[in-house]
Amino acid sequence: MSRQQGKYTNGDTQMSKSVTAIRGCVLAVVGVVLSGLPALAQAGFTDTINMPKGVTPISHHAYNLHMLILSICAVIGLVVFGAMFYSIVRHRKSVGHEAAQFHHSTKAEILWTIIPVFILVGMAIPATRAVIDIEDASDADVTIKVTGYQWKWRYQYQGTNLDFYSNLAQSSRDAINRGTNPAEVQHYLLDVDKPMVIPVNKKVRLLLTADDVIHAWWVPAFGMKRDAIPGFVNEMWIKASETGVYRGQCAELCGAFHGFMPIVVKVKSDADYKSWLAKQTAAPGG
């Protein structure tokens, strides 16, 4: 960059002093806010603004990469916006700054082309490892065929005769029809009549297809979604590390009631899962 100095023609005026003061205040506020973030994270505030870590290796991949890229972007943003705001405050006509006339620098252009490439390579390496891991659905313990319909899901446990549909729960349907306040409905729009059940700490392979239009199966806590395409079979896997109830939704526009075909997965201990499965497959009609 040219070594010309932009000149202030009338020294440090009253105006530029107060502008400097304002800048100092802004920086102080930003510092306080940033240092308060860890405390807020503890308090659960970040639950409302950040991705959940989830309970599977895939959700952890997604979360870690999300946080990595977000932090790198935040730093780059601070640098770029910092330079911009500094310039807006100091390099303005009203404080008497006169314009320099430099308008090229091959060295700068090379640097700010090469450095971002290195940063991107740094992101691409963990991302590549994650994609390879995520796309390996081999050696599953349980396989379930998932079929998307307008507007419900069907689960068929491979190797058994267990085959059932999973619809939006009646409580939500009633609320919609009667105009009830959603806040009074438990798990409004995220509850079903018959949830999927899987064992904890076992690799569960899902085979996804659809009967009519493209749907997509997604539980945020499991970190993965995949399209359910009529006439084709996709696969994905989940391995939940904690028991519990996890909720998700269809994630591909599939018609008027796309928002009304949720997914509920109960993750049970291996023993509980086996007894549930036995009861399901023993009972007449599955």
Added chain:
Amino acid sequence: MSTEAHAHEEHHGHGPAPGIMRWVFTTNHKDIGTLYLMFSLLMFIVGGAMAMIIRAELFEPGLQLVHPDFFNQMTTMHALVMVFGAVMPAFVGFANWMVPMMIGAPDMALPRMNNWSFWILPFAFALLFSTLFMEGGAPAAGWTMYPPLVLQGGANVAFMIFSIHLLGISSVMGAINIIVTIYNMRAPKMTLLRMPLFVWTWFITAYLLVAVMPVFAGAVTMLLTDKFFGTSFFNAAGGGDPVLYQHVFWFFGHPEVYIMILPAFGIVSQIIPTFARKPLFGYESMVYATASIAFLSFIVWAHHMFTVGMPLGGELFFMYTTMLIAVPTGVKIFNWVSTMWRGSMTFETPMLFALAFLVLFTIGGFSGLMLGITPADFQYHDTYFVVAHFHYVLVTGAVFAIMAGVYFWLPKWTGNMYDEKLGKIHFWWSAISVNVLFFPQHFLGVAGMPRRIPDYAIQFADWNMVSSLGGFAFGLAQIFWLYIIFKTIRGGDKATDKVWDHAHGLEWVLSSPPAYHTYSTPPSEEQIEAQFHGH
């Protein structure tokens, strides 16, 4: 728009025809530019009204206002209107007004084709809007129109496809006009590397349009034949594949979004040097970066499709190319900041919008990079995180650049200064409300809210309410903008030829407003040199 100008420069003879037939038959680039801009403004309001319906329904959980199918019609039409009715025509309007003047040409190369390019648009949108009144309603499968869902539509499918055919013809004819004009009608001594960057960005955009609009036409024609003529391009039972559509659509669709942003880059590249009183930093680098972005835009399309079940190699390839496109984009951002750096800035309304573009488009770029990381995208895809991303790049990106350009060139077009105080109010009102509207959508997306749903679970309520309030405020701000624009057209302080203290470019040599026919005699080499601004 220009008054019956007393041509105090070169021209004798024909002014505009009187009355309404002037606008029907005009072959004048300034008139056609005005037609495009006015049409775009109308479509912006219509599309904005649809967005207000969407945000009103999403204000609280529960279905209060519209049937879910109508909601899907609104999201679909909102996008089609904004993309093809507001943003693209606005940029074509800028191109028509400014490119001939900036290169010292008397008009576009093909003025009658230019007239047709515009007049196709009202017919195309009449076809599209007529579907709202048909049985089955307007298209409701999203602007992306994925089969098999889109084929479940009724009469609207055919009308939407014919509308798109017309829009494509309009765009391709317009693009050909731009390319031919720039190649053949530059004033002598206006070499390619002396053209303003706005002309360069439109030159490159025009090539993108010619390349991909026919692909879009192909995709929708295959939809048409699948629905009405028994083909099975996208039907597995007949040997086809719904995902084929997605590949063809997004091969068009990704360059399309760069078509919607490159002219914005051009506008911002005219404005920042003017108000920083400093030449654009790295002019050649900016040209190469724009060309790189255009080239790379052809090899990233499947990042819209990471969840369809692509082979591993495909997922990796498209992740890498998508990340790569951040490099030339970053170069442009750094060059704009370097243009500001050690300048002598003033902050009239065009500059305010241009600076807001710089910050907010960059934020949109960051979320774009995040979306390009395949494993993370498995969480973001089809959520409000995507909605936040593209609204940042399209609204605070493309639309803010359009607003900046309108404030920048309105005094040239009309001969009247807009009211600076009102302009600043419009800016701050828009800039604050647009962030209240779209920033929380990042949170909604990572919290798990899918897109294209009219009702949602309770945990999404708070941020949806905030977003809707921002939306209502942003919408009102644009009604205020309408007032400012029409007030300026009707009168105001008289603008000088140069308008802005440090404006450079051949358009600022002409009077404000310019004569109906300008540069029938090309500008002299001295004039071109004087406007060159040292790059």
